[in-house]
Amino acid sequence: MNYIMIVGSIAAACTTLSFLPQAIKVIKTKHTKDLSLEMYSVFVFGVLMWLIYGILLGELPIIIANVVTLVLASVILGFKIKYK
Amino acid sequence: MNYIMIVGSIAAACTTLSFLPQAIKVIKTKHTKDLSLEMYSVFVFGVLMWLIYGILLGELPIIIANVVTLVLASVILGFKIKYK
Numbered sequence: 001m002n003y004i005m006i007v008g009s010i011a012a013a014c015t016t017l018s019f020l021p022q023a024i025k026v027i028k029t030k031h032t033k034d035l036s037l038e039m040y041s042v043f044v045f046g047v048l049m050w051l052i053y054g055i056l057l058g059e060l061p062i063i064i065a066n067v068v069t070l071v072l073a074s075v076i077l078g079f080k081i082k083y084k
Numbered sequence: 085m086n087y088i089m090i091v092g093s094i095a096a097a098c099t100t101l102s103f104l105p106q107a108i109k110v111i112k113t114k115h116t117k118d119l120s121l122e123m124y125s126v127f128v129f130g131v132l133m134w135l136i137y138g139i140l141l142g143e144l145p146i147i148i149a150n151v152v153t154l155v156l157a158s159v160i161l162g163f164k165i166k167y168k
Contacts, residue, residue, distance in 0.1 A: 008137045014130025021122035034118035038105035046098025053092045 016065045019072035026079040037084065040077040047073055100149045103156035110163040121168065124161040131157055 026032055047070045054062030110116055131154045138146030 004137065004140045007133055007140060011130050011133035011137050014126050014133060016130075018123045018125075018127035018130060021126075022120035025118070025120045025123075029118070031118045034109070034113070034115045036106035036109045039102045039109075041102075042098050042105075043102035046095050046100075046102060049091055049095030049098060053088065053095050056088045056091060 012061065012065050016069050016072075019069060019076065023072045023075045026076055026083075030079065030083045032076075032080040032083050035076065035080050037077075037080055040073060040080055044070065044073050044077050096145065096149050100153050100156075103153060103160065107156045107159045110160055110167075114163065114167045116160075116164040116167050119160065119164050121161075121164055124157060124164055128154065128157050128161050 026035070047066050051063060051066040051070060054060075054066055110119070131150050135147060135150040135154060138144075138150055
């Protein structure tokens with residue numbers, strides 16, 4: 001693995017796992033007023049498109065990263081819709 | 085441009101621009117209590133890594149998408165730090 005792949009892997013891990021503390025926060029507090037419904041609607045759709053893109057390319061890293069992000073962002077979106 | 089590239093372009097546009105309504109919301113309301121500081125800290129760092137990855141690869145689409153996301157997510161993080 002060369003250094004460019006290491007930078008890419010760190011990038012993917014950070015942008016994917018960053019949604020975990022936000023998901024935990026909304027699950028714990030059920031407070032979602034300051035979150036943008038538009039953001040999470042468009043973002044979840046976009047991540048779904050990334051997942052389809054990964055499946056079409058057969059690229060497992062893209063598929064795994066986007067499945068994780070899709071689950072976390074969908075939880076946040078679900079709480080935003082339920083407790084807005 | 086084949087259909088896989090079209091799916092990828094839609095994905096990139098959605099996940100990049102999704103942060104715009106959240107940035108507008110925090111600028112207007114200055115309310116950031118429900119946003120996770122951990123999320124935006126790790127996310128901004130991750131997007132910076134994606135930007136460096138794009139520069140190392142010389143891939144302009146990765147560079148452009150991540151510059152836009154970095155600006156939007158940094159605005160949100162800045163407001164979160166200032167108005168927490």
